[in-house]
Amino acid sequence: MTQAIVTPLTQALEEGKLNRGELKSLMQRSDGPALCKLALWMLVLAGTTTLITLAWISWLIWPAMFLHGIVLVHHFSLQHECVHYTVFRTRKLNNIVGQICGLIILLPHRFFRYEHCDHHTYTQLTGQDPELIPLPKTFGEYLLYLSAIPYWTAKFTEVARHAMGRLSDTEKRFIPKAEHAAVYRDARIMLGIYVLIFSGMAVTGWWGLIWYWIIPLFLGEPVMRFIRMTEHVGRPTVAQMSENTRTNLISAPWRFLCWNMNYHAEHHYVPLVPYHALPRLHEKLRDHIYVEPRGYFGAHREILRQIREARA
Amino acid sequence: MSEKPWRDVIAVDDLEKDWVTRVEVGRTTIAVYDTPTGIYASLALCSHAGADLCDGYFDNHVIECPLHQGAFDVRDGKPIAAPATRAIRGLEVRVRYGKVQVRI
Numbered sequence: 146m147t148q149a150i151v152t153p154l155t156q157a158l159e160e161g162k163l164n165r166g167e168l169k170s171l172m173q174r175s176d177g178p179a180l181c182k183l184a185l186w187m188l189v190l191a192g193t194t195t196l197i198t199l200a201w202i203s204w205l206i207w208p209a210m211f212l213h214g215i216v217l218v219h220h221f222s223l224q225h226e227c228v229h230y231t232v233f234r235t236r237k238l239n240n241i242v243g244q245i246c247g248l249i250i251l252l253p254h255r256f257f258r259y260e261h262c263d264h265h266t267y268t269q270l271t272g273q274d275p276e277l278i279p280l281p282k283t284f285g286e287y288l289l290y291l292s293a294i295p296y297w298t299a300k301f302t303e304v305a306r307h308a309m310g311r312l313s314d315t316e317k318r319f320i321p322k323a324e325h326a327a328v329y330r331d332a333r334i335m336l337g338i339y340v341l342i343f344s345g346m347a348v349t350g351w352w353g354l355i356w357y358w359i360i361p362l363f364l365g366e367p368v369m370r371f372i373r374m375t376e377h378v379g380r381p382t383v384a385q386m387s388e389n390t391r392t393n394l395i396s397a398p399w400r401f402l403c404w405n406m407n408y409h410a411e412h413h414y415v416p417l418v419p420y421h422a423l424p425r426l427h428e429k430l431r432d433h434i435y436v437e438p439r440g441y442f443g444a445h446r447e448i449l450r451q452i453r454e455a456r457a
Numbered sequence: 458m459s460e461k462p463w464r465d466v467i468a469v470d471d472l473e474k475d476w477v478t479r480v481e482v483g484r485t486t487i488a489v490y491d492t493p494t495g496i497y498a499s500l501a502l503c504s505h506a507g508a509d510l511c512d513g514y515f516d517n518h519v520i521e522c523p524l525h526q527g528a529f530d531v532r533d534g535k536p537i538a539a540p541a542t543r544a545i546r547g548l549e550v551r552v553r554y555g556k557v558q559v560r561i
Contacts, residue, residue, distance in 0.1 A: 150524075152508050152523060154512050155508075165512075230526050230528075230538070259540055262525040321542050416526065417514045417523055
């Protein structure tokens, strides 16, 4: 290998969209902002947990669990940032927090890191991007995806497969041989922890975690599916980062929950930029990327329009 | 077999402080790292997927690839974080008369 591959960042530097000084400034990391945000995150979790407790003997427990679930599924966004080591400057903290997030949402951290690497290498390329969500062909397919049923089926199958010491052919492509055993071990540990937790509930007779964790997680996941669709679905399945990824302009509470991952095209351009610097990167790249000013709902209007037109 | 000669590659004063500096030596790009314990250098290509480490994030003794965030300790080139599994090629470095010299 004598020639560096051309990354979106290399392109951005060569085309003058960014200079190296700006890049260096944008990449700087610190533990402080993330620890403060994490404290606020815990407060929000405590708040939504309290709502479930207050609504315990009424029908209001369902909207409370839904709200709590929306926060729970956003542990994906935090875990995603940890995969990139951009939440904390201290590398170990990224791994610890990422693993905890993964435990909450059934996503082993190491496996996700490898899978996500290929997503960044082959973004939106059919047959190569392991995280690609195809544009649904029908409204039925669209709704089925949003139900999160296919998602959970895939996740449970995936973790079970790894715990049994197997990888799919696609997974073998992006996980180096040296790491196969570690991926199997992670899945077994994760399932072991779940067994311990459920055994603990059975022994103590306190099934609270079903109401504070499991049901909210399943109620909230369709919201995460709704959000994940807005990142690439409906954008061209080509290698150009300026085309294949969508940045969504959304309100502050949603930005808080998704750790600024709505600035998705910026993130793909420079994955090394921490979440808190993405709005600044947006100011630099906004004229070079695809931006959906109407936010998540605007992206879905566009996706639905494309489904409608494809069927006509 | 004779050793490769030392070559001047950059003035110490021109290095980015506590950061990585890109240097072209003939047709080869090398990364020169200014660390708390001295200056180190390696070939610029990441051993994982071939991205240019000079565009990466540098902190203390660790260079992180701009594409997948695989990371390496620049003192010995060894990978310290997934997805990197192979070392990057480190270069012998010394400083003479205010110049960084490498064997290449």
